[in-house]
Amino acid sequence: MKAVRFHEHGDSSRLCYEDVPDPAAGPGEIVVRVQACALNFLDVWQRRGLPGVRIPLPHISGSDIAGTVAEIGAGVQFVKSGDKVLVNPGLSCMHCPSCYEGNDNRCREYSVLGNFSDGGYAELVKVPAVNALPYPEGLQFAEAAAIPLVFMTAWHMLVTRCGLKAGEVVLVLGGGSGVGSAAIQIARMHHARVIATAGTDAKLEKALSLGADHVINHSRQKIRDVVRDLTGKRGVDIVFEHVGAATWQDSVSCLARHGRLVTCGVTTGYEVQLDLRHLFAKEISLIGSYMGAKHELLQVLNHVRTGLLKPVVSAVLPLREAARAQTMLENREHFGKIVLAAG
Numbered sequence: 251m252k253a254v255r256f257h258e259h260g261d262s263s264r265l266c267y268e269d270v271p272d273p274a275a276g277p278g279e280i281v282v283r284v285q286a287c288a289l290n291f292l293d294v295w296q297r298r299g300l301p302g303v304r305i306p307l308p309h310i311s312g313s314d315i316a317g318t319v320a321e322i323g324a325g326v327q328f329v330k331s332g333d334k335v336l337v338n339p340g341l342s343c344m345h346c347p348s349c350y351e352g353n354d355n356r357c358r359e360y361s362v363l364g365n366f367s368d369g370g371y372a373e374l375v376k377v378p379a380v381n382a383l384p385y386p387e388g389l390q391f392a393e394a395a396a397i398p399l400v401f402m403t404a405w406h407m408l409v410t411r412c413g414l415k416a417g418e419v420v421l422v423l424g425g426g427s428g429v430g431s432a433a434i435q436i437a438r439m440h441h442a443r444v445i446a447t448a449g450t451d452a453k454l455e456k457a458l459s460l461g462a463d464h465v466i467n468h469s470r471q472k473i474r475d476v477v478r479d480l481t482g483k484r485g486v487d488i489v490f491e492h493v494g495a496a497t498w499q500d501s502v503s504c505l506a507r508h509g510r511l512v513t514c515g516v517t518t519g520y521e522v523q524l525d526l527r528h529l530f531a532k533e534i535s536l537i538g539s540y541m542g543a544k545h546e547l548l549q550v551l552n553h554v555r556t557g558l559l560k561p562v563v564s565a566v567l568p569l570r571e572a573a574r575a576q577t578m579l580e581n582r583e584h585f586g587k588i589v590l591a592a593g
C-alpha cells in the first residue's frame with residue numbers, strides 16, 4: 251500500500267509518500283481501507299519529536315479515520331467486509347477498573363491510535379475491531395473523519411470535566427481550530443454564552459456562524475480587555491484552553507471568581523507561570539483533560555445525527571500531500587479540520 255511516513259523527526263519535509271507493506275488483521279482486529287483521515291496537532295508533535303517521548307520509527311500518523319472494512323481478523327463477528335466505519339481513536343485494555351467504569355481514557359494502557367501505533371496516513375490501517383463505530387449516515391467520509399478526536403475531547407473538557415451549565419460564559423481560545431470549532435458548538439448547545447477568539451476576521455465570521463455570541467480578534471485585540479468589557483469586569487466561568495504558553499496569562503486573567511480553566515493541549519509551548527495568589531484568592535480551578543471516553547463519543551455522534559453538532563471541514567487534500575496539509579495546520583490557515591482523502 252501507499253502511506254505517508256517519517257523516518258526521522260523534523261519539519262514537514264520529513265514526510266515521505268512511499269510503498270509500505272500492507273497491514274494484516276490479527277485476532278480481534280480489522281483492516282480498514284482509509285477513505286479519509288483528519289489531521290490533529292498531535293501529528294505535528296509526533297513528527298517534530300518531543301523530549302522523552304520515543305515513537306517507533308518509521309511512523310505513520312493519523313488518528314481520525316473513516317473508511318470501509320477491508321479485512322476481518324479471527325473472532326470478529328460484528329462487522330463485515332465492505333462495511334462503512336468510523337474509527338474510535340482511543341485504544342485501551344478493555345478489562346481494567348477504568349475501562350469497566352466507562353472511563354477508558356483513564357486506562358493505564360490508554361493510547362491514541364496513530365500515536366505509538368501506525369495510523370491513518372495510509373491506504374490501509376489495522377485497528378481493534380471494537381474501535382469500529384457505526385458509520386454516521388448522511389456524512390461524506392471527510393466529514394465523518396473530522397468528528398472523533400476533537401469532538402470527544404471538547405465534550406470531555408466542557409461537559410464532563412467542567413460540568414458546563416446553561417447560562418455560563420465560556421471563552422473558547424482558538425475558535426478556528428478543530429477542537430475550538432467543536433467547543434463553540436458544544437457550549438452553544440448547552441445554552442452557554444460563548445466568546446471565541448481567532449486571528450483573522452474571516453475566522454471570526456465563521457465562529458459567529460457556528461454559534462459564538464461574541465468574537466475577539468487576538469491579532470489586534472487584547473483578549474483580557476475585551477473579556478473584561480463583555481462581562482462587565484466579571485470574567486468568564488470557563489476558559490477552554492489548548493494553546494498553552496502564548497495565551498496562558500490571558501487565560502488565567504479572564505477567569506471569574508470560582509472559574510475553571512480546562513486544558514487539553516499546548517500548541518505554543520508547555521511551560522507557563524502561575525501566580526498562586528490568584529489561584530486561591532479567586533478560587534480558581536485548573537483542570538486537565540485528555541481525550542474522552544467511548545460513551546462521550548457516542549453522545550457526540552447522537553448529536554451529529556440530530557444536527558445539533560456539525561463536523562467542520564476546512565480543506566480536503568490527497569494523502570500524498572500530507573506535508574502540505576501539516577504545513578497548513580502549523581500556519582493556522584484552516585478553520586476546522588484539514589482532512590487527507592484517498593486517491
Ligand SMILES: [Zn+2]
Pocket residue numbers: 342343344345346347348349354357358359
Ligand atoms: Zn483499561
